[in-house]
């Protein structure tokens with residue numbers, strides 16, 4: 126057994142847990158490396174890792190029915206107006222914050238650096254972070270209120286994210302109200318349940334999934350700041366959707382009118398085989414999500430009397446959370462969302478050399494908070510207006526498809542407002558600072574006679 130003064134108990138535990146291989150290179154490490162390995166091992170919950178490795182993955186739901194949704198087109202205009210006014214009142218009285226989760230590894234996109242820095246503006250080349258930051262600034266101007274902006278990063282991309290925000294002057298937002306904090310990490314395991322060495326002096330850990338965001342809000346102190354600021358509702362969104370309506374008065378209004386603790390936006394699935402998770406109700410009446418790959422064919426293809434897919438409410442990962450709910454579930458420690466496991470390729474340090482191996486990554490998913498809330502609401506929205514995921518480098522859900530969707534929506538806003546678009550204009554981008562929702566565009570707006578058009582208004586103050 127190795128010796129290291131003051132760490133006897135931890136070393137004993139590591140040996141008892143059958144993980145002593147993590148000390149394989151101990152004699153080659155300098156003092157700093159030894160300290161850092163001890164610090165990392167001290168953060169490992171060995172009981173949790175043993176349990177995760179030995180237990181069955183219980184995250185799959187088997188008995189369920191379609192989840193009921195709120196479909197705005199089913200309501201009379203008066204009800205929509207009421208929701209709009211309720212939501213607008215909530216936003217303009219400073220009760221909302223925006224919460225961006227940006228701790229993912231973005232492996233499918235394969236971009237070096239934080240995904241939020243990826244350029245997505247079809248004309249401007251602006252980054253995803255830029256889209257979100259300017260949108261929040263535009264809402265601040267529209268509603269005459271300050272909007273706290275929470276950004277969850279990971280250990281791997283935190284510093285670069287902070288630098289990027291600083292370099293871009295926090296996109297015109299008050300830097301005191303931008304809270305950037307890293308999420309927690311969890312070790313990955315090899316297929317025999319052993320910790321994986323990433324280097325001679327560190328074990329491989331991965332961010333604990335977007336479901337770790339609620340605990341990270343608490344442990345970072347950001348939740349306490351929100352409580353002090355009197356924030357009642359947190360608008361949660363992902364870094365890779367440039368079309369997300371971060372603050373949506375009608376959605377917010379229904380959330381309040383339905384007395385929901387969590388509300389989620391769904392989009393109707395385009396076709397039965399579309400690879401997206403859908404909202405369902407479990408046999409105990411709780412809301413959940415079932416992944417496409419876990420759905421039997423008869424459920425995938427089932428339709429109602431109008432020929433509409435029964436399991437059609439596709440997950441957009443856009444949610445509203447009441448701060449009361451986040452306080453309640455984090456007050457008692459860990460909110461206990463389950464871990465999902467995935468076998469992934471991991472770059473390990475084997476025989477002191479890098480080698481790709483298969484390992485198990487454990488992650489929590491944000492939608493697992495749904496079954497633990499008292500009441501939730503699922504709101505159906507229009508895909509073209511708020512969903513342009515950037516997941517893959519090419520093909521479906523790629524930068525190319527997202528840029529096309531951004532340009533199409535901007536064209537739609539202009540034509541709906543009666544603006545004349547030159548024939549040769551192919552790509553259009555509208556900065557959120559020109560119009561954040563397309564509602565205030567004047568018909569007399571002049572579009573330059575050009576193939577690519579960018580409508581920008583600099584209202585940074």
Ligand code: UTP
Nearest residue numbers: 226227228229230231232233332334335363364
């Ligand atoms: P994805 O599930 O698409 O994962 O994340 P990813 O890591 O970005 O990409 P791949 O799967 O490696 O290609 C959806 C959202 O959740 C955030 C991501 O940053 C993205 O906004 N996320 C994901 C986190 O914040 N933390 C995580 O641990 C995982």
